[in-house]
Amino acid sequence: MADDNSPVEKISTRRQFLGAAGMTGAMLAVGHKAAVAAETAAAPVNPDVLPPHVADWSKSLGPGVADFPYGKPSKFEAHVVRRDVEWLTASRQSSVNFTPWHDLDGIITPNGLCFERHHGGAAEIDPNEHRLMIHGLVERPLIFAMSDILRMPRVNRVFFLECAANSGMEWRGAQLNGCQFTHGMIHNVMYTGVPLRVLLEEAGVKPTAKWLLVEGGDAAGMNRSLPLEKALDDCLLAFKMNGEALRPEQGYPLRLVVPGWEGNIWIKWIRRIEVGDKPWFAREETSKYTDLMADGRARRFTFVMDAKSVITNPSPQAPLRFRGRNVLTGIAWSGRGKITRVDVTLDGGRNWREARIDGPVFDRSVTRFYVDFDWQGEELLIQSRCHDETGYLQPTKNELRAIRGVNSIYHNNGIQTWLVRANGETENVEVS
Amino acid sequence: MRTRRLKEIACAFAVAGAFGLSGSIAGHAGERLGLGVPATPEQIAGWDIDVRPDGVGLPPGKGTATAGEAIFLDHCAACHGDFAEGRDKWPVLAGGLGSLKADRPEKTIGSYWPAASTVFDYIKRAMPFGNAQSLSDDDVYALTAFLLNMNEVIKDPDFELNQKNFSTIVMPNEGGFYDDDRETAERQFWNAKACMKDCKTDVKVTATAAVLDVTPDSKTGPHVD
Numbered sequence: 234m235a236d237d238n239s240p241v242e243k244i245s246t247r248r249q250f251l252g253a254a255g256m257t258g259a260m261l262a263v264g265h266k267a268a269v270a271a272e273t274a275a276a277p278v279n280p281d282v283l284p285p286h287v288a289d290w291s292k293s294l295g296p297g298v299a300d301f302p303y304g305k306p307s308k309f310e311a312h313v314v315r316r317d318v319e320w321l322t323a324s325r326q327s328s329v330n331f332t333p334w335h336d337l338d339g340i341i342t343p344n345g346l347c348f349e350r351h352h353g354g355a356a357e358i359d360p361n362e363h364r365l366m367i368h369g370l371v372e373r374p375l376i377f378a379m380s381d382i383l384r385m386p387r388v389n390r391v392f393f394l395e396c397a398a399n400s401g402m403e404w405r406g407a408q409l410n411g412c413q414f415t416h417g418m419i420h421n422v423m424y425t426g427v428p429l430r431v432l433l434e435e436a437g438v439k440p441t442a443k444w445l446l447v448e449g450g451d452a453a454g455m456n457r458s459l460p461l462e463k464a465l466d467d468c469l470l471a472f473k474m475n476g477e478a479l480r481p482e483q484g485y486p487l488r489l490v491v492p493g494w495e496g497n498i499w500i501k502w503i504r505r506i507e508v509g510d511k512p513w514f515a516r517e518e519t520s521k522y523t524d525l526m527a528d529g530r531a532r533r534f535t536f537v538m539d540a541k542s543v544i545t546n547p548s549p550q551a552p553l554r555f556r557g558r559n560v561l562t563g564i565a566w567s568g569r570g571k572i573t574r575v576d577v578t579l580d581g582g583r584n585w586r587e588a589r590i591d592g593p594v595f596d597r598s599v600t601r602f603y604v605d606f607d608w609q610g611e612e613l614l615i616q617s618r619c620h621d622e623t624g625y626l627q628p629t630k631n632e633l634r635a636i637r638g639v640n641s642i643y644h645n646n647g648i649q650t651w652l653v654r655a656n657g658e659t660e661n662v663e664v665s
Numbered sequence: 666m667r668t669r670r671l672k673e674i675a676c677a678f679a680v681a682g683a684f685g686l687s688g689s690i691a692g693h694a695g696e697r698l699g700l701g702v703p704a705t706p707e708q709i710a711g712w713d714i715d716v717r718p719d720g721v722g723l724p725p726g727k728g729t730a731t732a733g734e735a736i737f738l739d740h741c742a743a744c745h746g747d748f749a750e751g752r753d754k755w756p757v758l759a760g761g762l763g764s765l766k767a768d769r770p771e772k773t774i775g776s777y778w779p780a781a782s783t784v785f786d787y788i789k790r791a792m793p794f795g796n797a798q799s800l801s802d803d804d805v806y807a808l809t810a811f812l813l814n815m816n817e818v819i820k821d822p823d824f825e826l827n828q829k830n831f832s833t834i835v836m837p838n839e840g841g842f843y844d845d846d847r848e849t850a851e852r853q854f855w856n857a858k859a860c861m862k863d864c865k866t867d868v869k870v871t872a873t874a875a876v877l878d879v880t881p882d883s884k885t886g887p888h889v890d
Contacts, residue, residue, distance in 0.1 A: 323744070323754035327794070353791060367701075368709045375701035376708065384700055406872040435697055446715050452797045454790030456715060505712050513717050514780045516787040520772060523842060529765035531777075535845040539854075549874075576859060581868035585861045614868060624855045636851055640770050652870060661874035665867065 312336075315346055316413060326354035327453070329396065331417025334543070334564060335551040340391070340421055340592050340599045344475050347420035349482045350396055353452030356502045360486035363450070365432075365470070369508035372437030379486050382470060385427040390469065390492070391598045393566045395419040395538050397495035397522055397643035403630070404639045407650075407661040410549035415649065415661060419566070421599035424490050426471030429464050433508075442508045446515075447489055450504035457498040458512035459491065463536075467492050470503065493568030493597040494536040495643070497522050527638030538568035540627050541646035542575055542602075542619040553608060553657035561604040563588075567621035572600040574620040579606065581614030581650065581664045588617065613653035614664055630663060714790050714798070718780035720832040727827035728807025730814035734822075736804050737811050740793040749774075749815040759815035762837060775816025779842055781834040784809045 282288060306313065317330040329350040332342055349355070360379045368374035396418035402408050409415050438461065445464050449455035459468070469490040472479060479485040484501025491498050497517055512518070512534070524532040542565035547553045565572045571594050576585040588602035602617070618627045630647030637644075652662040716722040738747065744755035751757030761771025770776075774784055789805045791797050800808070810826040813819040818836060819826065826834075 320754075324794075353794070353797065366704050366709065366712055368704055368713070374704035374709060376704045377701040381700040385698060407874040407876075410874045431698070432701075435701060448715070452791070452795070454714065454797060456786075456790065507713065507715065509717075509721075511717060511719070513715055513786070514783055515715075516783050516791075519778050519780065519783050519842075520774075525765060525770060525772070525777075527766065529770075530841050530843060531765075532845050532847075533842040535847065537845075537847075539847070576861070581865070583863065583865045583868060585859070585864070614870070618859070620857070620859070624857045626854060626856050626859055628851075628854050632854075640765075652873070662870045663872040665869040665871050 310336075313346070315348060316417075318409075318414060327352050329398075329418060331413045332420050333413045333550075334417060334419075334545040335412050335548050337545070338562065338601070340564070340595075340601050341475060342420035342422055342599075344422065344477060344480050344483070347394075347422065347474075347480070347483055348396070348418050350418065350496065351451070351453070351482070352455055355482040356449075356451040357481055358450060358486060358502055363486050363502075363504070365487060365504060365506070367432060367436040367506045367508070369446075369506075370439040370442040370510065371433075371508050372439065373435075375432075375436050377432065379472070382427055382432075382472065382487065385431050387425055387427050388469065389423055389425050390490075391421065391423045391593070391595045392490060392492045393419055393421040393538075393597060393599045394490075394496050394499055395541075395566070395568075397497060397535075397538070400541075400645040400647070400649075401642045403647075403649075404634070404641060404645055407663050410661050412543050412545050412548040412649075413550060416543040416545075418496070419599070421564075421566070422474040423476070424469055424471040425473035425476075426469035426490060429468040429470055429489070430466075432470065432506075433464060436508075438508055441510050443510050444508075444512050446505075446507040446509060446513050447498070447500045447503060448505040448507075449484075449500045450502040455497075455500055455517065456513065456515045457500065457517055458515060458534075459489075459498060461508070463491065463494070491536075493538060493570075495522065495538055498536065522643060524637065524643050525640040527640065535644060538566075539644060539646040540567035540569065540572070540619050540621040540625045541565070542572075542617040542627060543649045544577070544615055544617050544651060547615070547653055547657075547659045548651055549659050549661055552659045553653055556609055557607060559606055559608050561588075561606060561615065563602055563617050564599045565602060565617065565619035565627075566597070566599045567619070567623075567625065568597055569625060570622040571596050572619050573622050575600070575602040576618050576620075577602075577604045578616050579613045582616060585618075608653075610655050612655055613651075614662070615651050615653060616648050618648050714786075716782045716786040716789070718782045718832075720782070720828075723782075723785070723828045723831055724802045725828050726802035726806045727825050728803050728805070728810050729825050730807070730810040730819060730822040733807035733809070733811025733814075736800075736808055740796075740800075741808070744794065749812060758812055762816075765838070765841070773816065774812055775818060775837060777838050777841070779836055779839045781809065781813060781818070781831065781836055784812055785831070 313333055313336040315330040315332060317328060322328040330348055332346050332348045363379055365377045399418035400415055403415055443461050445459045445461060447457055447459050471488055471490045472486055474483060479488060487503050489500040489503050524535050542563060544561060544563035546562050553559060565575045575588040575590060577588045578585045588604050590600055590602050592601045594600050620626050627646060627648055633647045650662050650664050652660045744752055745758050746752045749758035757771060758774050761773040761776035764771045764776060785805055788808050806826050810819055814822050
């Protein structure tokens with residue numbers, strides 16, 4: 234095993250593994266079937282490329298500065314992409330894909346990897362033609378051009394955006410092998426935008442107002458009812474994410490940001506806000522995004538995303554490959570505030586240790602945690618559980634089921650278990 | 666004039682920085698930025714397509730289930746089936762009454778939706794899939810009547826659904842919802858005491874994903890809504 238841990242072997246085998254994975258995405262997607270074996274991790278490498286050989290890339294010129302005016306990741310990272318699950322939905326226009334968290338680190342999601350969820354495809358909108366109308370219970374119904382919004386006072390905030398259905402396929406048991414599929418309907422970026430309050434004050438909200446209808450300009454005309462109190466508190470109309478313009482699939486040129494609340498209400502391509510005195514009971518807040526309980530009744534307007542965490546490495550798509558030193562890492566977040574602590578168990582919940590949080594800890598943002606550990610090929614049952622600043626402790630899946638049953642679909646924030654086998658293969662499981 | 670504006674902007678930024686999001690963000694309380702143009706009634710009418718359960722937003726118009734059936738067969742049945750029973754993975758729109766406590770609940774307009782207005786609102790804004798906002802208001806009334814008829818909410822296929830009588834429609838599951846109560850019903854999760862050592866004696870694997878093995882290359886598996 235000593236060879237496995239030499240730096241040269243590590244680098245070359247990793248490259249080979251990534252290359253193979255890039256060519257066979259389907260194989261990688263079923264991570265537990267991927268050809269991994271910690272015992273034989275030192276895959277053969279062409280000795281000609283190793284020192285003292287000087288590689289071609291050290292001798293010849295690479296591409297010049299303007300050859301890739303925007304730029305893209307290394308071709309050796311081509312496997313790091315959003316993936317969808319074809320059998321989930323009837324069409325690609327009303328569907329979802331997933332962020333590959335097992336291939337990321339830190340807390341910021343690259344814009345091109347932020348999961349997509351559309352109901353009528355991604356609208357392609359000319360920002361010069363885009364308008365946002367505010368009307369209803371206001372003193373002055375107004376129409377704003379993007380140029381108006383760009384002249385208003387703006388702020389920068391890092392927030393997670395999680396689909397309420399993230400982990401929704403796991404209510405009845407472990408189903409999908411990969412944190413990309415079980416937990417990939419979340420991303421975390423820095424938004425630049427104008428507080429919604431600024432626009433509402435510009436229009437002059439009448440005293441009888443209590444709710445807003447927020448509506449997108451896409452072919453789904455996506456609409457949700459948003460309490461006025463939340464709108465005035467911390468919602469943004471964002472036009473930039475991670476410094477660049479929103480991508481079309483994230484609502485370009487303008488989207489609503491609703492910190493800590495389920496993704497469906499973060500209306501993309503937002504074109505209209507109607508101020509009213511009651512909610513609208515739109516399709517998305519009646520037939521969808523209501524939580525059906527075991528007694529046949531359903532919770533509605535369950536906006537807040539509960540505290541949740543997941544170990545991203547190791548995980549089914551990112552098995553353990555080396556004995557000895559290893560880094561366990563994952564992400565935690567809460568719709569109610571900051572993450573204050575994350576605990577990790579390697580033995581299925583018998584014993585826990587506090588993970589090391591590293592990087593910024595923002596309010597209602599993804600937070601990154603690590604556990605540096607030694608592994609000698611023993612079987613592991615790994616879990617993470619997080620605490621937020623309100624004192625909420627992430628529950629087990631069974632604790633959630635005891636209250637909500639299994640028909641809920643949405644808001645599954647239960648503790649995730651991965652089984653790491655002796656050969657490093659990792660599988661989605663549940664434990665007693 | 667120029668100096669005054671610059672001063673206002675500087676002030677706005679200073680205040681926003683000091684108070685964060687929940688304070689008076691722009692620091693312009695009572696003072697408008699003067700951005701945006703008035704929306705005219707005609708402009709508002711063009712985009713104001715929403716309908717509420719109390720009937721607010723319903724346009725003039727009318728339709729019967731009988732008229733709606735013909736429209737449904739032309740524009741909707743390819744995905745939803747001739748009798749709104751659903752096809753492939755497209756939504757089932759009728760049936761499922763009494764199934765909400767079942768192991769596999771069927772959440773349809775009739776079994777689950779609390780308000781008929783939602784049917785009208787959603788068809789008008791988003792249907793037919795791929796040709797949204799193409800139907801006339803009469804067509805939307807007729808389709809709504811058809812779907813309510815398929816769900817036995819409207820018994821007579823020739824009953825004329827219109828702007829005036831719309832709000833009298835009562836859906837079977839109207840009373841089936843209550844507001845989010847997690848902060849009281851799930852109070853036990855606000856428990857700062859987390860066991861760290863010797864928390865369990867026996868740990869068994871009770872389920873594995875491999876049993877179902879529905880990870881992406883599989884063609885069978887459950888739906889997600």
